[in-house]
Every structure is written in structure tokens, then in C-alpha cells.
Amino acid sequence: MNDExxxxxxxxxxxxxxxxxxxxxxxxxxxxxxxxxVTDPASHAYRRTERSEIMYGEPWRLYVYxxxxxxxxxxxxxxxxxxxxxxxxxxxxxxxxxxLARERRGDVPDAQLARGPGNLGHALAIxxxxxxxxxxxxxxxxxxxxxxxxxxIRSGPxxxxxxxxxxPWRFWVAGxxxxxxxxxxxxxx
DNA sequence: TAGGCGATGACCT
DNA sequence: GGTCATCGCCTAC
Numbered sequence: 072m073n074d075e076x077x078x079x080x081x082x083x084x085x086x087x088x089x090x091x092x093x094x095x096x097x098x099x100x101x102x103x104x105x106x107x108x109v110t111d112p113a114s115h116a117y118r119r120t121e122r123s124e125i126m127y128g129e130p131w132r133l134y135v136y137x138x139x140x141x142x143x144x145x146x147x148x149x150x151x152x153x154x155x156x157x158x159x160x161x162x163x164x165x166x167x168x169x170x171l172a173r174e175r176r177g178d179v180p181d182a183q184l185a186r187g188p189g190n191l192g193h194a195l196a197i198x199x200x201x202x203x204x205x206x207x208x209x210x211x212x213x214x215x216x217x218x219x220x221x222x223x224i225r226s227g228p229x230x231x232x233x234x235x236x237x238x239p240w241r242f243w244v245a246g247x248x249x250x251x252x253x254x255x256x257x258x259x260x
Numbered sequence: 261t262a263g264g265c266g267a268t269g270a271c272c273t
Numbered sequence: 274g275g276t277c278a279t280c281g282c283c284t285a286c
Contacts, residue, residue: 104267113267122282139268140280146267159267189268231267256266 079105079156082149084242086158087224090215091206093145093195096172098163098185099218102243102250104229106146108155112234116155125203126155133212135192135202142189145197147206147214161188161230161241164249166218182248221245233258 083105090097106114108126115136116126125134130150134157138144149156163185165172172184172194185191192198197212206214223245228237230251236259243250 106267115267118283120283136267137281139266139278141278142268144267161267187269229267233266254268258266 075151075154075156076107076110078151079107079149079154079158080240080242082156083158083240084224086147086160086214087242087244088219088221089217090166091160091163091195091213092167092215093197093201093212095211096168096175096195097166097215098191098195099166100160100163101247102160102162102241104159104161105149105240105242106157106159107238107240108157110154111238113229113232113236113238114155114157116157119155123155126157127152129205131205131207131214133197133201133204133206135197135199137199138189143192143197143199144188145192145195159188160191162186162191162243162247162249162251164247165194184249186249187251227253228255230254231256236260 083103108116116123126148132148134146145160146157165184176184185194201212221244225245226239226242229241233256
């Protein structure tokens with residue numbers, strides 16, 4: 072089981088530096104969080120419900136959910152299906168479609184266009200309509216190639232989760248200005 | 261069927 | 274540093 076959990080963390084790290092395109096805007100991924108599925112109390116897949124069902128299926132699918140009624144958060148299902156792992160895309164820097172991203176996000180500094188999971192989803196115009204798409208297919212939402220290997224990857228506790236908050240499964244590119252600030256969930260103890 | 265709560269972000273002091 | 278908007282989903286009744 073530990074090996075499978077390590078796979079999810081490796082998957083998360085491997086996404087850093089890759090591009091992710093959503094409806095005409097592309098970002099270079101700078102921050103992610105890994106969720107270990109059935110063995111991870113912080114994961115939506117910890118309980119198998121209709122919503123989390125997609126994480127028990129094929130890897131490379133998009134899992135989109137709404138947070139606090141306002142924000143769309145973007146996850147990539149990693150597999151293996153036996154543990155229902157997924158990786159949350161938390162932040163990135165816009166590398167293509169800058170004008171469109173600015174239009175969607177309004178008057179904010181470029182480094183903040185896709186800073187934080189809600190903002191990233193907004194900049195890429197990801198909604199529930201994109202739930203379940205295969206990100207390896209070159210459609211309006213897809214995962215692109217590695218732009219450049221990140222020089223230094225750092226890790227730390229995940230942001231905002233109230234359970235298993237001390238598991239260091241947040242990974243980010245050191246020094247990247249688009250990485251969001253760490254904030255601990257007040258319920259995490 | 262009702263109530264509680266959250267993998268957030270923006271704005272306030 | 275603290276507060277709050279806002280609504281879909283999950284759980285308990």
C-alpha cells in the first residue's frame with residue numbers, strides 16, 4: 072500500500088513544470104497536492120460516493136468539484152484504481168492565452184492569474200462540464216509536455232485540509248511567484 | 261428532507 | 274491576523 076501511495080506522490084511531482092491547457096489558456100504547473108484516496112482521510116475518495124466514483128476509474132481523467140459554492144477545483148485522477156488517488160492542481164503561471172486569462176480574472180498581477188486552485192480553475196474556465204475528460208486527449212482541456220524541468224521541488228503539508236494535515240504531500244517549484252501561500256485549516260488542530 | 265460543513269479567496273483591520 | 278460570502282454534497286434523522 073505504501074508503494075501505491077508513493078506512486079501518487081511521484082505522479083504529483085511529475086506534473087510540476089508541465090503545461091496544462093484549459094479552453095484557450097495554458098499554464099505551466101507550479102504547485103500541486105497529492106491525495107491518496109482510500110487511505111487518505113483528506114481525500115474525497117476516502118469515502119466512495121457518487122461524486123468520488125470517478126477516482127475509482129481510469130487514470131488521466133479530470134475530477135472537478137465546487138468548493139465553498141464559488142470555486143472550481145481541478146484534479147487529475149492518477150490511479151491505481153485500487154486506491155483512487157488524485158492530484159489537485161493548485162497553481163501555475165500563464166504561458167499562453169494571456170489576454171484571455173486576464174479577461175477572465177480581471178485586473179490582477181500576472182503571477183496571480185492562476186494562483187490558488189480556485190483562481191487556476193477560473194483562469195482556465197474549468198467547470199463541471201469538463202468532469203471526466205481524458206487529459207491525454209488533445210481537446211479543449213488537456214495536459215501538455217514538460218516545458219522545462221523544475222530546478223528545485225519543495226514539499227510541505229497540504230493547504231486547507233482539516234484531516235491528515237501534516238502529511239507533506241504538497242509539492243511546488245521553489246521560487247516560482249505563482250505558488251500560493253500556505254494556510255492551515257483552523258480545524259486541523 | 262434538513263442541517264452542517266468545506267482540498268477557497270477576497271477584503272478588512 | 275481575522276472574518277465572511279455562498280452552495281453543492283454528505284450525513285443523520
